[in-house]
Amino acid sequence: MIVNAKFIADLVKGEIKGDPEKPVTGVCGLKDATDDQLSFLGSKKFIEQAAASKAGTMIVSADTENEAAASGRTLIVCKNVDFAFTQASMVFAVPAPKPVIGVHPRAVVDPSAKLGNNVSIGPCAVIEPGAEIGDNTVISAGCYIGHDAKIGSDTLLYPNVTVMYRCIVGNKDIIHSGVVIGADGFGFVPGPNGLVKVPQTGIVRIDDDVEIGANTTIDRARFDKTWVKSNVKIDDQVMIAHNVTVGESSILVGQCGIAGSAALGRGVILGAKAGINGHITLGDGTKVAGTSSVAKSTPPGAVALGTPAENQRDYMTRWTLPSRVERLSQKIAALQAQLDELQKK
Amino acid sequence: MIVNAKFIADLVKGEIKGDPEKPVTGVCGLKDATDDQLSFLGSKKFIEQAAASKAGTMIVSADTENEAAASGRTLIVCKNVDFAFTQASMVFAVPAPKPVIGVHPRAVVDPSAKLGNNVSIGPCAVIEPGAEIGDNTVISAGCYIGHDAKIGSDTLLYPNVTVMYRCIVGNKDIIHSGVVIGADGFGFVPGPNGLVKVPQTGIVRIDDDVEIGANTTIDRARFDKTWVKSNVKIDDQVMIAHNVTVGESSILVGQCGIAGSAALGRGVILGAKAGINGHITLGDGTKVAGTSSVAKSTPPGAVALGTPAENQRDYMTRWTLPSRVERLSQKIAALQAQLDELQKK
């Protein structure tokens, strides 16, 4: 596949600076790109890399085009560089393999399960009694869909996903391998003879347009539901405990965890390895830095850093403490000198 | 299913304050409960939520009943609120689906495996030569039971659990999906030509009444055994390395990890995301706060916070350091003023 720079510029609605006929055979990151490849400068952080890059064509923004210019390079200037590069990379992408429509003879589908039109059920997938699978949905090899679970339409389950009984998965969701939806929440109460398991009688409900990364676990509720609302994007190895609510369009980065009954508002962002205490509320748009752990509820738009998390000002006060203590130490030495001098007199 | 408040009070041995005939159709948390639902106030933290709740019936303790009172609400006063609510919620719970007794025709069971009475072996489960499955035990769809592994009686393996060769799982255990028991411990020694794998020739032994959360991994020992003793409760995505011992009735909360050869006493509690160094001992009843990492052995009853973990006093000294430094800074300014004043004279 060979196109020219103009083809890309038209596609992303960008403006060409340089040779519109410059051939482009593929996309690549700044470091490894060659003269016949397209790269992009999406952030000022990478200006040095861009200057040194051998990419023959580069998507840039208006405020970086000068820094990205290089002899013989063609620039494509546009507003949303990341989005434009994503569009351009699709031109060269080998498409993912297409699922085979129908029920594989080695799948195990209970006769009482309801399958929509154009579903694909892979080999060794198991679909239990009463489960429902929507139109155009793909249940890949080795997946398990429990009793009376409901999977919506146009949803893609990669191989070896587990959805337990009665849980509800929405439409246009993407669920990666190793995900477990609907294992029991973690609840025990002291009884007369030691710990007693608290029955987890609720479900997990996943709304539409949600993506869930590999080996993430979302536990079923103690009662009612654990709820991941629409458009939420979840990375790998995230843990969502029972009765948690995750608001629309929230982003949960890898290895973060949310303890029981926490409620996240809309558009919350949890950085990698972040932790959220149980029974607290994060206001809409709260941003939690990677590795930070939030112990108290936050207002809308909060930024939380550190463990336990603080606001940015308090966090910076804490972080810069060593240099402040050094300054105080010098002041004390100066005071001591001044005092000793005075005393001599 | 409709019962009345008196039915619940009799069940949990509580005392009714209000209308014993108040109908109850289900259970719910304080926030979302309606007039025909039962809720509970298990901690003083939630008194405000309880006051605002629309729950028509509420289980409370003697010291919270005044705060939980509301016009038209029926209270059920009892000692162990959490345990009572758990009992009550079982009245309304739809039971989990019952496993089908017998070996599914699409399971793969080696003829040399020994199956107890009333076992349930799901479709696509694989049971290798020499494995033993106890009476009434459920091996769900897609599980793998390795060569000569032994699973006790009345134990429940949810779908897609992996138990490797020779490992031993006890009686009345519950193991959630995605758990891996008996993968190799992580051991390499520098040899003449680079890293050499240290063979992991031991096993994992899980005693009775243990619960293990989704996608948790417990590695086989370098030699002898990695040992999870009876009544231990393990949450999701916990990692237990080789040759670790976890004492009876310990509680390991989500995403915590225990490094090789660490020994936890009885009744140890590890908070979410806590980490325990290798080759150390945690005394009976040690409590490790969430996200804390313990680098040194602890005495019985210790409380450990922070990374590396300290006792509560040292941790609080460290945590409150910014305000202490602020006070010292003010003292220094006052000293300077006093000294300057004196010098003028």
Add this chain to the structure above:
Amino acid sequence: MIVNAKFIADLVKGEIKGDPEKPVTGVCGLKDATDDQLSFLGSKKFIEQAAASKAGTMIVSADTENEAAASGRTLIVCKNVDFAFTQASMVFAVPAPKPVIGVHPRAVVDPSAKLGNNVSIGPCAVIEPGAEIGDNTVISAGCYIGHDAKIGSDTLLYPNVTVMYRCIVGNKDIIHSGVVIGADGFGFVPGPNGLVKVPQTGIVRIDDDVEIGANTTIDRARFDKTWVKSNVKIDDQVMIAHNVTVGESSILVGQCGIAGSAALGRGVILGAKAGINGHITLGDGTKVAGTSSVAKSTPPGAVALGTPAENQRDYMTRWTLPSRVERLSQKIAALQAQLDELQKK
């Protein structure tokens, strides 16, 4: 199996101090070893345990042999104690079960897949069109090998491993259960109508002699490849994001995570639960302490501690701050007393 101390000494090329005929029936750790067992003292940390041990035979180094001596105990003195003990433990190890050569009748192998000589394909394994499996490679029960994926020779996949389409796994690799290779990287860009998924069109490439622990996830690249180079050893529940490069012979300990496009040099060591920010470079031989999170690139040989990580000196300055502030506080009190005294005069 019974051997004598001389047999072990010859095997590990060590020197006997004591009875060469001392019988040895197995290996064990210092704490639990008995008189007929072989143990080892690999680090001065365990000298007390060694002195108290009942092991009848012990592998030690020249500089610990005096401390390890005990009445009636036979010592085997050698240079690399860990490596020697590993060799010795193999004498007694029950070998792991041998995989059955051939394709199990309950495996699902597409006719277009290419299988090498002496492969073992377990029951319920699924091998998609165009996939290639090298000679002597084991694909255990329940594994999934995606379209056009390539698995090298002499490689061992334990049960329930997922390798997605087009990914490449090398020779002599060991991949434990629950591992997911090639799930989509986590990428979304703001589009005109909310978050737009960035297609992840690249692959994962794993080179030779790599070991990957249970439930680890390695995501496919946005474009080009996520690359784990030869001899890398990865523990359980590690997360490697898209477009990451891990240099030769690096060691990634349990539950650590590496964010997108980070590049690790050769021989990097990440401690347990460590985190590495996206788009940074760790120089060859960088050591990151457990639970530490690195936010900036490091030079070769760097040691990084804390969150965000610092060098050892800055980290220790920060860690010892409470005692420094205590000393400053005492100095201030002394200054105040001196000043008050002076003022009185």
